[in-house]
Amino acid sequence: MKKRIGIVGLYHESNTFAPERTTLTHFQKGRYMKGEDIIKEYREAHHEIGGMIEVLEKEEVEMVPLLYAEATPGGTITSDTYYSLLKDLMTELENALPLDGLMVAPHGAGVSEYYPDMDGHWLSQVREKLGADIPIVGTLDLHANVSPLMVSSTDALVSYKQNPHVDQRERGKESANLMIRHLKGEIKLTQALVQVPLAISIEQQLTADEPCKSLYQFARELSQQEGVVSLSIQLGFPYADVQEMSTSIIVVTNNNPELAKKTGEKLRDYIVEHRRNFVGEKTGVPASLELAEKSEKPVLLLDMGDNIGGGSPGNSICIMEELEKEKKLKYFLCLYDPEAVQEADKHQPGDRFSIQLAGSCGDTNKSYTIDVKLIALSDGVFQEKQPRHGGQVNYKMGRTAVVSTQEGSIIMLTSLRVPPFSLQQLLSFDIQPSQFDVIIAKGVNAPIAAYAPVCPAIIQVDTPGVTQADMTRFTFHHRRKPLYPFEQL
Numbered sequence: 174m175k176k177r178i179g180i181v182g183l184y185h186e187s188n189t190f191a192p193e194r195t196t197l198t199h200f201q202k203g204r205y206m207k208g209e210d211i212i213k214e215y216r217e218a219h220h221e222i223g224g225m226i227e228v229l230e231k232e233e234v235e236m237v238p239l240l241y242a243e244a245t246p247g248g249t250i251t252s253d254t255y256y257s258l259l260k261d262l263m264t265e266l267e268n269a270l271p272l273d274g275l276m277v278a279p280h281g282a283g284v285s286e287y288y289p290d291m292d293g294h295w296l297s298q299v300r301e302k303l304g305a306d307i308p309i310v311g312t313l314d315l316h317a318n319v320s321p322l323m324v325s326s327t328d329a330l331v332s333y334k335q336n337p338h339v340d341q342r343e344r345g346k347e348s349a350n351l352m353i354r355h356l357k358g359e360i361k362l363t364q365a366l367v368q369v370p371l372a373i374s375i376e377q378q379l380t381a382d383e384p385c386k387s388l389y390q391f392a393r394e395l396s397q398q399e400g401v402v403s404l405s406i407q408l409g410f411p412y413a414d415v416q417e418m419s420t421s422i423i424v425v426t427n428n429n430p431e432l433a434k435k436t437g438e439k440l441r442d443y444i445v446e447h448r449r450n451f452v453g454e455k456t457g458v459p460a461s462l463e464l465a466e467k468s469e470k471p472v473l474l475l476d477m478g479d480n481i482g483g484g485s486p487g488n489s490i491c492i493m494e495e496l497e498k499e500k501k502l503k504y505f506l507c508l509y510d511p512e513a514v515q516e517a518d519k520h521q522p523g524d525r526f527s528i529q530l531a532g533s534c535g536d537t538n539k540s541y542t543i544d545v546k547l548i549a550l551s552d553g554v555f556q557e558k559q560p561r562h563g564g565q566v567n568y569k570m571g572r573t574a575v576v577s578t579q580e581g582s583i584i585m586l587t588s589l590r591v592p593p594f595s596l597q598q599l600l601s602f603d604i605q606p607s608q609f610d611v612i613i614a615k616g617v618n619a620p621i622a623a624y625a626p627v628c629p630a631i632i633q634v635d636t637p638g639v640t641q642a643d644m645t646r647f648t649f650h651h652r653r654k655p656l657y658p659f660e661q662l
């Protein structure tokens with residue numbers, strides 16, 4: 174009989190500093206699918222589930238897609254939401270039994286009110302249901318804050334190696350191949366977690382550049398050792414006040430726990446030794462705009478304090494306000510502002526009117542009124558087929574309005590929070606990047622995959638907000654100590 178392998182994903186990056194909680198509605202408006210719908214959505218996608226599907230379909234196994242739920246990164250998940258998701262997941266799992274293996278796709282930085290280690294909790298529940306002998310293998314985001322419970326509840330976890338995460342499909346394939354080899358008896362999966370006493374500043378997490386480039390090179394060398402079958406570095410997600418917030422390493426070996434642990438420790442020592450390189454320097458708004466004026470256009474301005482992919486509100490106007498004062502640079506900006514969309518929706522394209530933007534800068538509300546012309550209204554749906562951060566194909570921005578200012582800058586207003594991972598967000602409206610001096614993208618590294626091909630200059634701007642680059646400005650109550658750069662090592 175064919176072996177039956179389940180697929181399940183519960184995926185959220187939770188920013189515990191964001192004031193708004195994440196609820197079931199956020200998952201329903203995001204991605205919430207079961208059975209064959211999962212295969213339909215992800216078979217061709219540059220997403221870990223797509224990679225898992227590709228491998229499992231080639232093997233003589235029966236694929237059993239159960240549930241995949243994901244919400245845009247945001248605040249802590251409410252208890253009711255998590256219980257509801259967990260109940261649904263466990264029911265699907267129960268109905269699918271017996272299984273010979275389970276592929277899992279947690280993010281690794283999910284936080285719920287009652288279970289701060291949400292991913293550790295649901296993985297442990299799944300382990301309890303399946304028993305110790307059924308392999309559980311899967312993927313993690315490179316920004317996972319990994320707990321011992323996540324690792325003890327699974328047989329092997331593989332995290333993305335690239336930031337922007339353009340290798341998600343590859344990692345899904347890697348994890349599914351580990352599952353297949355384990356089931357065939359070719360290897361016996363064992364893994365070890367080594368937590369590093371350090372948190373890496375977000376703008377230092379671009380894997381193509383130093384200091385990450387050398388780190389991943391060293392990791393690649395260590396992974397060549399006989400017996401090591403997979404080696405992952407989780408750079409970590411600093412915006413979660415939880416015990417497991419930090420950088421970590423997972424080493425998977427063929428039945429050699431000692432080798433897994435020792436290899437992880439070697440890599441940990443390397444990171445600790447080079448810790449000062451992971452702190453970085455920050456450039457504020459005025460200095461960034463001065464730099465942008467001198468740079469080849471269009472310049473990508475990365476709004477680090479309002480990084481939607483890190484759970485921020487998506488309505489910050491810190492950079493726009495400065496640009497509007499000077500009126501020297503023509504800009505593109507996308508804002509999450511459902512009320513402004515409703516206001517724009519009362520007009521026809523070509524109409525000129527004054528619109529009030531909800532606006533914020535850091536934790537200050539900054540409503541901002543501006544004269545605009547309506548360019549377009551739409552349902553805000555577009556597709557991305559290229560390998561881009563997040564690996565998603567279908568994007569939904571909700572009702573969307575595009576307006577222009579008197580100077581020709583463009584503001585896109587959306588009804589859902591959408592991170593800027595795809596150039597199609599502009600192109601599907603016939604907005605060309607080349608018409609601007611600067612493009613403001615609410616992210617740090619993730620938007621680079623989409624925008625580097627059209628922006629000759631990229632500036633990471635140190636703006637305030639719940640994703641501000643300098644993590645030492647937040648008050649933590651639950652993180653481990655010591656943790657560099659909060660404490661000296």
Ligand SMILES: [Zn+2]
Binds near residue numbers: 314315316338
């Ligand atoms: Zn990530």
